[in-house]
Every structure is written in structure tokens, then in C-alpha cells.
Amino acid sequence: MTYELWYWNGIPGRGEFVRLALEAGAIAYRDCAREKGGEPSLLMGDMQKDRKHPPFAPPYLVADDMVIAQTAAILLFLGERHGLAPEGTKARMWVHQLQLTIADLVVEAHDVHHPIASGMYYEEQRDEALRRAPDFRDNRLPKYLGYFETVLAQREGWLVEGNTWSYADLSLFQVVDGLRFAFPQRMSKLAQNHERVMALHERVAALPELQDYLGSDRRLSFGDGLFRHYPELDAT
Template sequence: MTYELWYWNGIPGRGEFVRLALEAAKTPYRDCTREPGAGQERLLEDMNRVREYPPFAPPYLVVDRMVISQTANILLFLGEKHSLAPADTAGRLWVNQIQLTIADMVVEAHDVHHPIASSLHYEEQKAESLRRAQVFRETRIPKFLHYFERVLIPHEGWLTAGTHWSYADLSLFQLVDGLLHAFPKRMAAVISDYPCLSGLHKRVGALPELQDYFASPRRLPFGDGMFRYYPELDGE
């Protein structure tokens, strides 16, 4: 079975959390809007097809006749289907809990540069972004990172306390990667306070299952997505 992944072309965004899981699991998939001749128009056309359970927005995964949307929901499915999460109910819910918390922080990171509306350009809300960035750097980054550090400490490396990573470990890597890109000064100043989180980021980055992906053009660089670097929004 080859999955169809639908997401905006040209940015990693929320779709990257799904790509990491698919790539690490060596699961065949089509990145549909990145295929030759495809593009955003094809995504909009597919998203607006008449379906019993239509997606609200990308990313979404098409599996036979089933359409699964929302990043955490997609990963919940892949976790059970491809052993990317614990087999027991408590373990699956735990990993999903972490994924939802990651999603919360991703939204807050995005809203730093778009605090008023996604439909407005950054320059149209720059004053509000500067205020939002200070709060995010000083309050929200340490609050979230402290939590992730706290849950990693008793689990000896991976979030599930086992010898194998879960999809939430991959997503936590992507979150830290995005923060390092968007807030390099702030992260350089605080990352040493979170050795377990920093260690997880390095371990996922070195996973043999992901090296081909990281070295390929399938791995999109950060740019105009959820994590954006504006020097004026960063600081120690």
C-alpha cells in the first residue's frame, strides 16, 4: 500500500511531522503536490472533492478510501499501523498526548510572526509580532521545553521508556529543529538547560533510518512555513 500525503508544496510545515514518520518507518508514500506537473491547484482540487469525511485543511493522508486529517490524528493512525507507538492503550495515549502538546507549541511559534491573522503579511503586523516574540522567548519557550525535559528524564532517552523511538520523538526533533532555525540566539542561550531534550534531538538526527531522507531533496528547508527566522524577533 502506498499512502497519498497532501500538503502545501515548498514548505515543511505541519506536513514534515508526517513525512518524518513515513520516512523513518520506510513506508511507501506519494508526496502528491511535489510530483511533476502537480502543485497547489491540485491540492485544492483534491481537498474540495466530494467525500464523506472531507479534510478541513492539509496535511491529510489518503489510505484507500479513507481520508485522515490533522497531524496528530494521522500520526496516531501511523503509530498503530506501523509500530511507531507502544502497543498498549496507555502508551498510545501517552505518545498522542506529547504530540498534541508539540502541536500547541507549533501554533504558538507560528503566531509569533502572524499574531493577528494568517491572511496578513508579516510586515502588516510587525509591531504586534515584536511584542509577541518577547513573551514567546522569555516565557513560552522555557515553559514548553521544561515540560519536555521533565518527561524525558525518567524515560532514559526515548519518550516511551523503551529502546525504540516513537513518532512523538521524531516530532520533538522537528520542533527543536524549527526553534533552532527561528530563534537561534534564544535557543543557544537556553538549550544547555535541557540536556535530555538536546540529546534526543541529536539521536533522532543520527538515526540510520533517516539519513537517506536528510541527504535528499525530499527534506525541505525551513522558509515561509511555521518556523520563520526574522532577526528582530530573536534575542537572548
């Protein structure tokens, strides 16, 4: 069976958390919204289908007769079915709660540049973004990174016990990657006392399972998506 992934073409966004899991797990999928030229109408048309379990928003995964939306739910499903996380309720819930905390960080990182309305341009909410950014840089970001640093300090290099990655490790890699793109000065400073988080980023980037993908054009660059680099929002 080949999964169908649906997510906006052109940005890594939330779709990238799913893509990384599919690629690292060598799981067959079609990146449907990027096929045939990748016009937005492809995804918008699929979203309008009359479905019993309609997704609220992309990304969503079509699997057998299921349509699963919400990034963390998709990863929970893939993790269980393809061994991308340890088995057993305790470990399964642990990886899932880490993923949900990563999802919270992603929302906050996005809302730095869109504090007023996701449907408005950045330029229309730049003043508010300038007010929100310091709190994110100085309070929220260190709080999240410090949490993951503490978790990693108890283990052997991964967020879960043992010697191998879970889907949450791939997602933490992606968030750190995005944060380094969006807040290069601040992340450079925070790297100094969050060595384990940074080491995890390097470790995932070097995974043999991901080398082909990371060097391919399936891997999208950051730009005007979740993580954006506005120099005025960054500082050490």
C-alpha cells in the same frame, strides 16, 4: 498499499511531521502535492473533491478508503498501524498527548510571527509580532522545553519508556529543528539547561532510518512556513 500524503509544496510545515514518520518507518507514500511540478492547484483541486470525510486543512492522508486529516490524528493512525509507538492504551495515549502538546507549541511558534491574521503578510503584523515574541521566548518556550526535559529525565533518551523512538520523538526533533532556525539566539541559550531535549534532537538526526531521507531533496528547508527567522523576533 501506498499512502497518499497531501500537503503544501515548498515548506516543511505540518506535513513534515507526517513525512518523518513515514520515512523513519520505511512506509511507502506519495507526496502528491509535490508531484508534476508541485503547483498549488494540485492540492487545491484535491481539497475540493466531494468527500464523505472532507479534510478541513492539509496535511491529510489518503489511506485505503479513508481520508485522515489533522497531523496528530494521522500520526496516531500510522503509529498504531505501523508500530511507530508502543502498543496498549496507556502508552498509546501517552504518545498521543505528547504529540498534541507538540502541536500546541507549533501553533504558538507560528503565531509569534502571525499574531493578527494567518492570511496577512508578516510585515502587516510586525509591530504586534514584536510584542508577542518576548512572551514566547521568555515564558512559553521555556515552559514547553522544560516539560519535555522533565519527561526525558525519567527515561532512557526517548519520550517513551524503552530503547527506541516513537513518532513523538521524531516530531520533537522537528520542532527543535524549527525553533533553532527561527530563534537561534534564544535556543542557543536554552540549550544550556535543556540538555536532554537537545540530545534527543541529535539522536533523531543520527537515526540510520532517516539518513537517506535527511540527505535527500525530499527533505525541505525551512523558509516562509511555520518556522521563520526574523532576527528582530529573536534574542538571548
